Amino acid sequence: MKCKTxxxxxxxxxxxxxxxxxxxxxxxxxxxxxYRKMNMDRRAGIRCQKCRAGPDNSQDISTILEELRGFRAEFGAARSDIERISNSVDSLNAKWNEMESRFSSLEDRVIALESSAKVVSKLQSELATSSQTIHNLQNELHVRDQNARINNVEISGIPYKKGENLLMILDTIYKKVGVHLEANEVDSIHRVRRFVSRNTGQVDTNSEGDAAGERSVGSNATEPRPPAIIVKFTRRLCKDQLLAAVRARRGLTTTDIGTEGPARAIFISDHLTPANKLLLKRARERKAxxxxxxxxxxxCKILMxxxxxxxxxxxxxxSDLLKLK
Structure with a gap:
């Protein structure tokens, strides 16, 4: 059937x-x-524009006012929905102001509502794209941060002593694992601060060992671990030689390097970023x-x-951990 208009x-x-x-x-x-909400009596009272203009128009003012109130309620509900959406999409605020001015001059609010729904969909698509771009940039920054540490090793478990000579400690470790340390192989050596967040109880992102789940031999579980020592070599080959010698030696402790007190395990490993240390901790849990x-x-890569x-x-x-079977 065809519409008469x-x-x-x-x-x-x-x-x-x-x-x-x-x-x-x-x-x-x-x-x-x-219309869907009207009962049968109200639907039967609907008249087209031609019939409303003719002598058979039987709608009185009260009926018209009631319909107008129903339309106003519909428009108010639609406006509330758009305001809630605008709270979750910051960039929608500017677009909503434009729509607000259009709503004030348009009698047909349904057309405006449909138009705004299309804009919301577009903005949501743009937001998803932006979020993916930010995620990719964060991953790129993380990779660069880890690559900047590619020539570094982290030494954990050696107690701090005021006035200590870190180069001498490193030289002693080299002699114990059977390799020779040249002075020009070390670019820098320093300790890093480690502390636990009071709010979360987790190792702070500046920490350099506990996030990997390391423990000292014979140490109290509640005793704070000493700051880790970070060694930056001039070449990756120097780092690889030290790590290979340590793995071959196995079981290096503070007693081996002449440190007083009970024997504590010394850990020498790649210098991972805080994010990768937390990932390594979760990998240990997944491994078990x-x-x-x-x-x-x-x-500086985690392998299983x-x-x-x-x-x-x-x-x-x-995601790689979740894929494991």
Whole structure:
């Protein structure tokens, strides 16, 4: 059946209670959502513009006012929905101001509402794109931060002593693991501060060892660990030689380097970023959960292997841990 106003086919529309003609919702001036809420008596009282203008118009002022109030309620609810959406999308505020001025001059609020819905969809798409861009930039910065540490090693477990000579301590470690340290191989050596957040109880992002789950031999579990020593070598080869010698030596303690007091384990490893240390801690938990045989770091990369013959898996983020079986 065709609409008596626009002559287009009507699939689901409104019947005029007077002339029985069929119309589109917009052509007869009715909001579809408001029409759906009307009872049969109210629907029967609907008249097209032609019938309302003729002598058979039986709608009184009170009925018209009631319909107007219903339309106003519909528009108020629609406006509330858009305001809630604007709170979650900062960039929508400017667009909403433009829509507000349009709403004040438009009689047909439904058209304006449909237009705004399209704008929201576009803004949500742009927001998703921006979020992905930020995520990619954060990953790129993290990779650069880790690459900046590629020539570094982290030495944990050596107690701090006022006036200590870190180069002499490093030289003693070299002699104990059977390699020779050249003075020009070390670019810098220093300790880093470590503390635990009072709010979360977790190791602060400036910490350099506890996040990896290290523990000293014979030490009290509640005793704070001494600041780690960070050594930056002039070449990666120097770092690789030291790590290889330490792995071959195994079981290096403070007693081996002449430190007074009970023996404490000394850990020498790649200098991971705080984010990668937390990832390594979660990898240890995942390793125990899935009963993987091996977990280690090499060239500042976290690697896992379930058995001696299985494939080595690189762990770059939490998603890689979730993929493990």
């Amino acid at each position: 626009c002559s287009e086919t009507v699939i689901d529309g409104v019947d005029c209670g007077s002339c029985r003609g069929q119309f589109h919702f917009g052509c007869i001036g009715i909001v579809e959502t408001a 959960e899935l009963q993987y045989a091996y977990l280690w770091t090499r060239d 292997r379930k058995t001696d013959t299985s494939k080595i898996v690189a762990i770059n983020n939490d």
